[in-house]
Amino acid sequence: MTQSLVDLLLAAAARDLSKVALRRKRATWTYADLTRGAAAAAATLRAAGLQPGDRVGLLFRNCPEYVAFFYGALAERLAVAPLNVQERASVLAIQVAHGGVRLVVGDPEHPEWESLREAMPTEVQMLAVTAHDDDDSVATFMKTVDARPDQTLESPVVARDDMAILLYTSGTTGRPKGVMLSHGNLVANNITIIEYLGLGPHDVGLTVMPFHFSYGNSVLHTHLGAGATLLLEDNLAYPLVVMQRLQNEKVTGFSGVPSTFAILMSRTHIEEFDLSSMRYLTQAGGAMTRAAIQRMRELVPSARFFVMYGQTRPRPVSPTCRPTG
Amino acid sequence: MSDSLRDGVQKFILENYLFTSDTSALGLDDSLLGRGIVDSTGMLEIIMFIEEQLGVTVKDEEMVPENLDSVNRIAAFVESKRKAA
Numbered sequence: 463m464t465q466s467l468v469d470l471l472l473a474a475a476a477r478d479l480s481k482v483a484l485r486r487k488r489a490t491w492t493y494a495d496l497t498r499g500a501a502a503a504a505a506t507l508r509a510a511g512l513q514p515g516d517r518v519g520l521l522f523r524n525c526p527e528y529v530a531f532f533y534g535a536l537a538e539r540l541a542v543a544p545l546n547v548q549e550r551a552s553v554l555a556i557q558v559a560h561g562g563v564r565l566v567v568g569d570p571e572h573p574e575w576e577s578l579r580e581a582m583p584t585e586v587q588m589l590a591v592t593a594h595d596d597d598d599s600v601a602t603f604m605k606t607v608d609a610r611p612d613q614t615l616e617s618p619v620v621a622r623d624d625m626a627i628l629l630y631t632s633g634t635t636g637r638p639k640g641v642m643l644s645h646g647n648l649v650a651n652n653i654t655i656i657e658y659l660g661l662g663p664h665d666v667g668l669t670v671m672p673f674h675f676s677y678g679n680s681v682l683h684t685h686l687g688a689g690a691t692l693l694l695e696d697n698l699a700y701p702l703v704v705m706q707r708l709q710n711e712k713v714t715g716f717s718g719v720p721s722t723f724a725i726l727m728s729r730t731h732i733e734e735f736d737l738s739s740m741r742y743l744t745q746a747g748g749a750m751t752r753a754a755i756q757r758m759r760e761l762v763p764s765a766r767f768f769v770m771y772g773q774t775r776p777r778p779v780s781p782t783c784r785p786t787g
Numbered sequence: 788m789s790d791s792l793r794d795g796v797q798k799f800i801l802e803n804y805l806f807t808s809d810t811s812a813l814g815l816d817d818s819l820l821g822r823g824i825v826d827s828t829g830m831l832e833i834i835m836f837i838e839e840q841l842g843v844t845v846k847d848e849e850m851v852p853e854n855l856d857s858v859n860r861i862a863a864f865v866e867s868k869r870k871a872a
Contacts, residue, residue: 573822699820699830700851729847
């Protein structure tokens with residue numbers, strides 16, 4: 463039977479339901495919360511009239527609510543179009559129309575939310591789900607969606623080539639292109655990366671890359687597939703805050719694009735932080751100079767440094783240069 | 788706090804990130820990150836603006852939300868740095 467990311471999540475959850483899956487500020491979701499939230503999100507999408515094969519857009523910053531809807535959509539055999547939270551409504555509306563998206567689920571606090579409603583074709587539905595950073599985040603979410611006690615997240619029956627994600631590129635070489643990634647793509651990518659990074663329940667990753675970016679998407683699902691904990695940030699606007707979090711939460715893995723590492727090296731004193739828990743650093747999304755990689759390796763000697771090539775289009779897998787040291 | 792300093796900061800952010808001169812588009816206490824107005828590159832541009840246009844050096848350890856996450860916080864931070872100089 464063809465697997466989907468839902469199967470990988472369910473397997474991880476079955477190993478330890480009480481394990482923390484995601485944390486954003488004070489919002490903490492265990493694997494039990496996440497699978498329950500995804501089941502309720504699936505019921506909500508079904509109640510909205512979506513049918514298998516339909517596309518659903520998600521417009522959220524990096525938050526657990528996004529993840530619940532992502533897995534809920536896959537469980538319903540829908541394809542997810544993760545939308546760029548930094549994009550303007552006029553551009554998002556073009557992608558929504560081009561991608562045949564039937565429903566956009568998003569945070570109504572998003573500055574473009576109302577403009578998007580006006581810019582999109584009228585037949586596209588919108589569903590507002592506010593993302594919360596507080597202790598009650600799970601309970602608040604469950605009240606927002608169609609949650610019932612008897613719900614469980616079900617593994618979807620899918621074909622390997624069925625589309626799971628419709629991911630728009632940044633449009634560096636022209637108009638953003640919608641890239642169709644299949645369940646087979648995503649599962650192969652996940653299993654490969656989990657294996658070569660040696661990801662497992664002992665890991666605590668931290669991501670600053672948005673989920674609508676294929677690399678951020680990959681970081682999210684590999685950590686969940688491995689039963690690890692992932693700490694969510696949106697960006698590196700405050701490098702010191704990120705460095706403190708890497709130290710204080712004993713983070714074992716961190717991923718970035720070349721500018722992520724450039725900002726950390728130029729705007730913080732990495733050597734002054736205790737990063738001895740760090741086991742792996744990964745880099746993709748552009749060429750990083752040999753000198754910069756060497757400098758990072760010296761600054762964080764406990765970590766292996768993986769250079770990945772993870773563009774959206776040549777998926778299924780992120781090839782990598784395995785470190786020899 | 789000097790109004791001209793605050794107005795200058797607000798004008799810079801409005802023009803460069805929100806592409807408008809309508810001051811109602813940005814509250815003085817609005818979170819720049821929370822509202823998705825700036826990202827990490829945008830924050831580096833704000834630092835450059837503070838350093839080059841306002842003449843205040845931002846140390847690495849001062850790049851924290853308490854100093855930079857709203858128009859009022861940036862203006863207060865710049866003012867306190869000028870007084871300390």
